[in-house]
Amino acid sequence: MLTQSRMRLGQIYQYLSKSLLLQQPCSSRKTTIIYQKIGTTASSDELSTQGYANGIDVLLSRRANKGQAFSMEERDAYRVRGLLPATFSSPHLQVERFMENLRRMPDDLSRYMALASLQDINEKLFYRIALEHTQEIMPLVYTPTVGLACQKYSLIFAKPKGLFISIFDKGSIYDVLCNWPVNDVRAIVVTDGERILGLGDLGCNGMGISVGKLSLYTALAGVRPEYCLPITLDVGTNSEVYLNDRYYLGVRQKRVQGNEYDEFVDEFMQAVVKRFGKQCLIQFEDFANHNAFRLLAKYRDTYCTFNDDIQGTASVAVAGILGAIKITGKKLVDNRFLFYGAGEASIGIAELLSLALTREGLSQEEARKKIFLVDSKGLIVKNRPGSKLNREKKQFAHEHEPVTKLIDVVHTVKPSFLIGAAGQGAAFTSDVLEAMGSINKRPVIFALSNPTSKAECTAREAYEATDGQCVFASGSPFPRFEYNDKIFIPGQGNNSYIFPGVGLAIVTFGIRHIPDELFYLAAKTLSEQVTEADLSVGLVYPPIEKIRQVSRKIAVKISEYAYDKNLATVWPKPDNLDKFLFEKQYSVEYDDGLPPRWEKPNYST
Numbered sequence: 357m358l359t360q361s362r363m364r365l366g367q368i369y370q371y372l373s374k375s376l377l378l379q380q381p382c383s384s385r386k387t388t389i390i391y392q393k394i395g396t397t398a399s400s401d402e403l404s405t406q407g408y409a410n411g412i413d414v415l416l417s418r419r420a421n422k423g424q425a426f427s428m429e430e431r432d433a434y435r436v437r438g439l440l441p442a443t444f445s446s447p448h449l450q451v452e453r454f455m456e457n458l459r460r461m462p463d464d465l466s467r468y469m470a471l472a473s474l475q476d477i478n479e480k481l482f483y484r485i486a487l488e489h490t491q492e493i494m495p496l497v498y499t500p501t502v503g504l505a506c507q508k509y510s511l512i513f514a515k516p517k518g519l520f521i522s523i524f525d526k527g528s529i530y531d532v533l534c535n536w537p538v539n540d541v542r543a544i545v546v547t548d549g550e551r552i553l554g555l556g557d558l559g560c561n562g563m564g565i566s567v568g569k570l571s572l573y574t575a576l577a578g579v580r581p582e583y584c585l586p587i588t589l590d591v592g593t594n595s596e597v598y599l600n601d602r603y604y605l606g607v608r609q610k611r612v613q614g615n616e617y618d619e620f621v622d623e624f625m626q627a628v629v630k631r632f633g634k635q636c637l638i639q640f641e642d643f644a645n646h647n648a649f650r651l652l653a654k655y656r657d658t659y660c661t662f663n664d665d666i667q668g669t670a671s672v673a674v675a676g677i678l679g680a681i682k683i684t685g686k687k688l689v690d691n692r693f694l695f696y697g698a699g700e701a702s703i704g705i706a707e708l709l710s711l712a713l714t715r716e717g718l719s720q721e722e723a724r725k726k727i728f729l730v731d732s733k734g735l736i737v738k739n740r741p742g743s744k745l746n747r748e749k750k751q752f753a754h755e756h757e758p759v760t761k762l763i764d765v766v767h768t769v770k771p772s773f774l775i776g777a778a779g780q781g782a783a784f785t786s787d788v789l790e791a792m793g794s795i796n797k798r799p800v801i802f803a804l805s806n807p808t809s810k811a812e813c814t815a816r817e818a819y820e821a822t823d824g825q826c827v828f829a830s831g832s833p834f835p836r837f838e839y840n841d842k843i844f845i846p847g848q849g850n851n852s853y854i855f856p857g858v859g860l861a862i863v864t865f866g867i868r869h870i871p872d873e874l875f876y877l878a879a880k881t882l883s884e885q886v887t888e889a890d891l892s893v894g895l896v897y898p899p900i901e902k903i904r905q906v907s908r909k910i911a912v913k914i915s916e917y918a919y920d921k922n923l924a925t926v927w928p929k930p931d932n933l934d935k936f937l938f939e940k941q942y943s944v945e946y947d948d949g950l951p952p953r954w955e956k957p958n959y960s961t
C-alpha cells in the first residue's frame with residue numbers, strides 16, 4: 357500500500373521535476389536574469405514540489421496545494437504538518453464546504469471573486485467544483501457574471517492569471533512572453549478588449565474573458581491548465597469611462613490603430629511562434645468587427661488560429677439549428693433564416709449555415725437566398741441608399757426594397773428562424789415574437805447576445821408570446837420555465853459548447869491548421885448528441901452536465917478529420933483516438949503519494 361502510494365508520488369514528482377527542467381531560459385539576457393530570480397524565489401506558484409525550501413511553498417503553490425486533503429503522511433513529507441488545522445477533509449467534503457460558503461454569499465460578483473481566489477489557491481479543487489457543479493458554476497466564471505467582472509476588473513483585480521502585453525511592449529513582445537514561467541504552452545486565448553461580449557470597449561479589463569474562456573478549456577474539455585495562457589493586448593481604450601477612472605489598470609490613452617496596431621499584432625503572432633512553437637493555438641476573442649474578419653483572413657492560413665466569435669459561434673448556432681429542425685419537423689432547406697445583427701457572430705453563422713444548406717443539395721446562390729440579415733440600418737439589400745456594404749454583408753444582400761424596422765422585416769421575410777446577435781438588449785419585442793408565432797406553427801427564436809442584459813429577449817418572453825410553441829435558445833443561460841403545465845428547458849447557444857472540444861483536439865494532436873470544415877464537423881457532432889428526451893423539453897443542445905463527454909466526441913471527430921487531411925502532427929496515429937484523448941484529459945483527482953526515497957523527517961534534529 358505504502359509502496360504503491362510512493363510509486364504514485366514518484367510519478368508526480370518526476371512529472372513536476374520535468375516541468376521544472378522544461379523551464380529553459382529564453383535567449384535574451386534580460387529574461388535569463390528574470391529566470392534566475394524565479395528559480396530561487398517566485399516559481400512555486402506555477403510549478404512543482406521540487407525545490408521547495410519548506411512546506412509553506414507547497415501550500416502557496418496552486419498546483420501542489422491540497423489544503424485539508426493532505427494526508428497526515430503527506431503533511432510530514434512536505435513539512436506542512438502544523439501549517440494546517442489538524443482535521444483531514446476528503447475532496448468531497450472540501451467541495452461541499454466551498455459550495456455552502458459560495459451559496460451564502462450576497463451576490464454573483466462576490467462568488468466570482470471567491471472562485472477566482474480558489475483557482476489561485478487550489479487549482480484541482482477549483483476544477484473539481486467546476487466539473488461537479490457545472491450548471492451552477494458556469495454562469496459565475498463565464499457569461500453573464502464574467503461580463504460584470506470585466507466591467508469591475510480594476511476594482512477586483514487581485515493576482516495576474518495571464519499576460520498583459522501593452523503597446524509600450526512593442527519591440528519586446530518575445531521578452532514579455534518569456535516572463536511566462538511555463539514553456540509548453542499549447543493554447544492562448546487573446547483579446548484586445550474592444551468588443552467584450554455585448555458590452556463594448558473595456559480595454560485591458562477584457563482579460564477576464566481570456567481567463568474565463570481558458571478555464572472552460574479545462575473544466576469543459578479537460579485541457580491541462582498548464583497548457584493554457586490568457587493574454588490581453590492592451591493598445592488603449594476609447595471608453596471615456598475607463599480613461600477617466602482613476603483605478604483603471606490599463607494603458608490610459610485612446611486605442612492605437614492603423615499600421616502601428618497591425619505591426620503590434622504581427623509582432624505578437626511571430627513572438628508566440630518563436631516562444632511556444634508553430635502548433636500553439638491562438639484563439640482570437642472579442643476583437644471588434646473592423647479587426648476580427650481582417651485578422652482572421654490575414655492569419656488563418658499561416659498560423660494555428662481561429663476566431664471564436666466568428667467560427668466557434670457559427671458552429672454552435674448551426675448545431676442549434678440542426679437540433680431545432682428535429683423539433684419543428686421541417687427540412688433544413690425548407691426554412692428561412694432572419695438574423696438580427698450582421699457582425700462577427702451573424703455573418704459567421706450565415707456562412708456556415710450556407711455550407712450546411714449546400715450539403716443538403718442547394719447551390720450556394722440558393723442557400724444564400726434563404727438567409728436574410730438586418731444591421732443597424734435595416735434589412736441588408738442591394739443598393740441600399742446611404743450605406744456601403746462590406747464584403748461579408750454583400751454576399752447576403754437581397755434584391756429588395758429597403759426595410760428598416762425589425763417588425764416590418766419579419767412581416768416581409770416571413771422567417772421560420774429569428775436569430776439575434778446584435779448586442780442590443782430586448783430587441784425582440786412582444787410584437788416581433790407574436791409575429792413569429794403567427795407566421796409559424798413552431799417558430800425558432802435564438803437570442804444569442806451576451807451577457808443576459810443584452811439578450812434580445814428572455815426565455816419567458818419568447819415562450820409566452822408564442823403560446824409555448826417556440827423553440828428557444830440563448831447565449832447566456834435562462835432558468836427552466838413552466839408554462840401551461842409543461843416544463844421548458846432553454847438551451848444555451850454559446851460557443852462554449854464548441855471551443856473546448858476543438859481546443860482539446862488541437863492541443864492533443866498538434867493540429868497545425870484549422871479549416872472551416874472542422875467547425876462544420878463540430879456542429880454536426882454536437883447536434884448528434886441531442887437525445888429525444890432533450891428535444892421533448894425544448895433543448896436543442898445536450899445538457900451542460902454532459903459537456904465533458906460531448907467535448908471529447910467533438911475532439912474525436914475533429915482529430916479523425918485532421919489525421920485524414922494530414923493536419924495532425926502526433927505520430928504514430930493512436931489506434932483509439934477516444935481512449936487516447938481520455939487518457940490525456942486533465943484529472944481533478946489530487947496527485948497522490950509521497951516523494952521518492954522519502955523518509956519520515958526527524959523533527960528532533
Ligand SMILES: NC(=O)C1=CN([C@@H]2O[C@H](COP(=O)(O)OP(=O)(O)OC[C@H]3O[C@@H](n4cnc5c(N)ncnc54)[C@H](OP(=O)(O)O)[C@@H]3O)[C@@H](O)[C@H]2O)C=CC1
Pocket residue numbers: 551552553554555644645664665666669672696697698699700701702730731732733734776777778779780804805806807810830831832849850851852
Ligand atoms: N452566443 C454566443 O456564443 C455568442 C454571442 N455573441 C454576442 O453577439 C453580439 C454581437 O457580437 P458580434 O457579432 O461579434 O458584434 P459585431 O459588432 O461584429 O456586430 C454587431 C452587429 O449588430 C448590428 N447592430 C447594432 N445595433 C443594431 C440595431 N439597433 N439594430 C440592428 N442591428 C444592429 C451591427 O450593425 P452594423 O453592422 O450596421 O454596425 C452589427 O452588424 C454580442 O452581444 C455578443 O456577446 C457573440 C459571439 C458568440
Ligand SMILES: CC(=O)C(=O)O
Pocket residue numbers: 552553554642664665805806831850851852
Ligand atoms: C460568447 C462569446 O464569445 C461572446 O459573447 O462574445
Ligand SMILES: [Mg+2]
Pocket residue numbers: 553641642664665
Ligand atoms: Mg466572444
